[in-house]
Amino acid sequence: SLTEWLDENQNKYPLAAIGHRVVQGGPAHRAPEMLTEQLLATLKQFIFLAPNHLPEELAIIHTFLEKFRNLPQVICF
Numbered sequence: 001s002l003t004e005w006l007d008e009n010q011n012k013y014p015l016a017a018i019g020h021r022v023v024q025g026g027p028a029h030r031a032p033e034m035l036t037e038q039l040l041a042t043l044k045q046f047i048f049l050a051p052n053h054l055p056e057e058l059a060i061i062h063t064f065l066e067k068f069r070n071l072p073q074v075i076c077f
Contacts, residue, residue, distance in 0.1 A: 003067040017072040018064050022057050024050035025077040035061065035073035043075075 006015065020035070026046040033039055040061065047054045065073065 003063055007067060015068065015071055017074065018068060020057065020061050020064070020073065020075045022061075022075050022077055023053040025075070029075075030077050032074050032076045035065065035075055039075060 006013065019032075022043065024046055025043065026049065029039070029042070040058065043054065043058060047058075061073070061075070
């Protein structure tokens with residue numbers, strides 16, 4: 001998987017941060033924001049606004065969060 005490859009190649013390709021593009025953030029989230037547990041909880045409430053995109057986007061965010069918890073992560077709407 002991509003996360004495994006990135007982890008195995010950190011010496012050659014070090015990551016400074018991770019950015020996630022998210023199609024829908026609801027009415028209060030339009031500009032880039034640092035990833036927080038509260039933001040993830042809020043995004044889950046708006047799955048109905050983008051059911052073909054948001055569930056998969058949240059799954060990818062969780063995967064990267066588990067693998068690279070020590071890196072800053074930003075969500076861009």
